[in-house]
Amino acid sequence: MHGAGNDFVLIDGRTRRFRPSAAQISAICDRHFGVGGDQLLVLEPGEEAADLRLRIYNIDGQEAETCLNATRCAAWIILNETGASSVRIATMGGLIKASAAAPMQVTLRQPEPRFEWQSVPLAEPRDTLNLGLQAGPLTAQGALSMGNPHLTCFVPDLDAIDVPRWADQLQKHPLLPQGANVGVAQILSPEAMRLVVWERPGILTQACGSGACAAFTVARRLGLITADRAEVAMPGGKLFVEETPEGALLLTGPVAVAFWGQLP
Numbered sequence: 001m002h003g004a005g006n007d008f009v010l011i012d013g014r015t016r017r018f019r020p021s022a023a024q025i026s027a028i029c030d031r032h033f034g035v036g037g038d039q040l041l042v043l044e045p046g047e048e049a050a051d052l053r054l055r056i057y058n059i060d061g062q063e064a065e066t067c068l069n070a071t072r073c074a075a076w077i078i079l080n081e082t083g084a085s086s087v088r089i090a091t092m093g094g095l096i097k098a099s100a101a102a103p104m105q106v107t108l109r110q111p112e113p114r115f116e117w118q119s120v121p122l123a124e125p126r127d128t129l130n131l132g133l134q135a136g137p138l139t140a141q142g143a144l145s146m147g148n149p150h151l152t153c154f155v156p157d158l159d160a161i162d163v164p165r166w167a168d169q170l171q172k173h174p175l176l177p178q179g180a181n182v183g184v185a186q187i188l189s190p191e192a193m194r195l196v197v198w199e200r201p202g203i204l205t206q207a208c209g210s211g212a213c214a215a216f217t218v219a220r221r222l223g224l225i226t227a228d229r230a231e232v233a234m235p236g237g238k239l240f241v242e243e244t245p246e247g248a249l250l251l252t253g254p255v256a257v258a259f260w261g262q263l264p
């Protein structure tokens with residue numbers, strides 16, 4: 001499945017446990033010798049308040065705390081199977097509520113972004129909206145946790161930036177003991193931006209849900225986005241982020257099924 005081009009291999013582990021090794025994850029996600037994907041996801045039975053537990057593995061086999069496009073795809077499977085109007089999905093990064101916004105469109109309501117330096121996490125106390133972290137033309141203007149760590153940099157012209165070259169230096173900076181997904185954004189208007197995300201462990205994705213939420217939240221704090229709802233245009237498509245009057249963050253965007261199959 002994919003959400004605006006951010007693509008995943010989803011394994012149904014609800015009735016048969018599947019705990020892949022790092023080598024299996026890398027092999028399945030390999031775009032030349034495997035199925036190919038930005039992450040491997042395992043759906044597991046939910047406990048307590050959750051309808052589903054979602055395990056999210058990066059292509060190097062590391063488990064990521066969250067992935068919001070993946071959560072939208074997994075939610076669609078359950079919404080489609082059950083006909084329910086909403087589902088709750090447990091991830092390492094927190095419990096997320098998902099609902100169908102329109103056919104093949106899913107909205108998430110997620111836990112609040114966290115700006116405290118320990119939550120990102122940073123290696124030492126710093127003002128997360130004034131980190132003093134730079135690489136070439138990129139300055140990290142905000143660090144936060146959306147469940148997973150993000151840095152956001154705003155630039156006047158996204159097309160002029162070699163994102164992998166500079167974002168990789170920020171991602172691997174010693175101030176970030178767990179690394180970070182690095183978003184590079186260009187503000188287009190008070191309610192629209194472009195965004196490219198250099199995700200852990202060093203891949204450029206077509207879209208990133210948590211990156212879109214992070215960029216929107218930082219842009220609102222800095223007064224760069226003033227609307228309550230903004231369009232975030234990414235290489236693979238558009239996501240919409242909204243802050244409700246109660247302060248909840250909603251993420252809406254497309255989901256698509258590429259194919260169903262059976263792994264040997």
Ligand SMILES: N[C@@H](CCC[C@H](N)C(=O)O)C(=O)O
Pocket residue numbers: 006039058064065066067068069070148149181199200201205207208209210211
């Ligand atoms: N690589 C990330 C997790 C993936 C984020 C994602 N694409 C999204 O849509 O949120 C990490 O290591 O945190």
